[in-house]
Amino acid sequence: MTFEEKITQAVIESIKELYDSTVGAESVTLQKTKKEFEGDFTLVVFPFLKMSRCKPEDTARQIGEKLLEKLPFVQDFNVIKGFLNISVRPEEWIGFVSQECGNDRYGVKTAPEGAAPVLIEFSSPNTNKPLHLGHVRNNLLGDSVSRILEADGNRVIKVNLVNDRGIHICKSMIAWQKYGNGETPESSGMKGDHLVGKYYVEFDKHYKEEIRTLTESGMSEEEAEKKAPILLEAQAMLRKWEEGDTEVRTLWEKMNSWVYDGFEATYRTMGITFDKTYYESNTYLLGKEIVKEGLDKKVFYRHTDGSVRIDLREDGLDEKVLLRSDGTSVYITQDLGTALTRYNEFHPSRMIYVVGNEQNYHFDVLKLILGKKLDYDWGKSIHHLSYGMVELPSGKMKSREGTVVDADDLMADMIAMAAENTAQMGKTDFTPEEAAKLAETVGLGALKYFILKVDPKKNMMFNPNESIDLNGNTAPFIQYTHARIRSLLQKAGFSLENGTLDSNTVLGDPEKEIIRTLYDYPACVEQAAAEFSPAQIANYTYELAKNYNRFYQECPIMRETDTAKRQLRLAISAFTADVIRRSMKLLGINVPDRM
């Protein structure tokens, strides 16, 4: 039981005894005491004034007296206005460090046996071009949230849904067929996804050219856009694909396999894996049973033109087509179908979709249909983890204007910058292999942290230059703190086995502050899991590293002659390094022992 839980319980009892009133744990607001005040936990007593019928100060004092009586670990309290500041005995804090330092399950819950898993879908790339900055945010969020949920005691199944069919891939295919001269990843030395992406751009170039030619010969622009020969060829190819034409399918498989090799390399660099990959070519026909069921239940209806629709106007949305008049599926149809398929396959307790906020409307419709209109219990468990766009100082990313930041290029740049920085600092005692490894850890860490520290739902500004600057609220700062602690511990010969500490050691402010931060870690993980928010972990870790640096500066460990004090500080250091490593892991970021 944590201090908070014990205090909350004691407060409820005290109020019962003092005022003969019953309050729920919800109305007991307990928070961390602000730095400028004395104490560890602060109880806000305003909600209890109606019961006590006296002034805030008096109410606080009365409750404080009771707590002092009931809770042996409470040393003292003070009252400022309606705030009751409670101090915990120093030996309790030292006991906490003694007990948890070196506990490799600290802040980690274990999934209950047989519990339903959480399903999370993320990444979901198209196979016509390489991953870009927007995907990076998606991938990092999905990966990090998975790790956080796992730490919070969930079994997590990570799935990827690859959009491998449709007109976009046919565009790349037709361009490659016409202008590719048989170029392959091997012959060109290009990564497969980049090669296919190149032909997607190539398609656009020829398409634009053809439109110009047509308009110059007198055709309207609108018509030219529809009649450009290369587009007609791509559309014809899509029809052939749907008919199962062997030649088209073979080409499709070949080019897709290039792309998958490329994606695989990118995912590997990012440190991302999936438990299962779905392909839209297998799922795009799903969903028709649901449409049928909806029709039977009279939730959907057949429009006069033959299409199946649902009217969502009374829920503030629009009329939505679910099946085309020719009987084929639209996007929402297959998403309904895949959701059902996945539910039947895994029976998850929750289904999370990491998808950009441009699809908010789509997911509102999906949740409404499955969770309310068709009234599936599992439909209510769908959560759209929506995230904002990544903007650049130069403006928006537009593939046509060549302002897209490619994921592979970006990662390579970050690693190169990290290497250069290390070299500039004159750190020469690394072998070339160690230096390369370090550059990767620091460069990728900087990128991941820069993106994850921002609240997912907000649009964010990605400034390449700033992200490469390794100062401030960044991964390298945290990694550096960790590395310094590790080397300190090594010099001091500290090992976790002798973590049993003298509880009578005097506890100074810097020590207490850092212990207090360490103590907050499990609650932070819990909250981050509840809100799917890696940003909370990131900002917590930064806070921890910053507190440690101050502590490090103010409490010279190696020169400390009092052995008990020195031992405590070493234990705090070891504990801090451990929590840093663990919480950075939740962000998918490694921390080096040396840098």
Next chain:
RNA sequence: GGUUCCGUAGCUCAACUGGAUAGAGCAAUUGCCUUCUAAGCAAUAGGUUAUGCGUUCGAGUCGCAUCGGAAUCACCA
């Protein structure tokens, strides 16, 4: 135009979900490397939380309105 999201220091972001005097970093100025890694620490300066009402003991946070920005409103995915 309808719907949803956002608006906090010059810039990039926080603020434990309604709590105390709104905090960090960058950029600027100033100190600190014969003492554990200076990728660091300390200090100064920078704010009417877009604006205006309202709700209550208490509002950056909740409600309404206005102004700005973004996304979306396909028988595309």
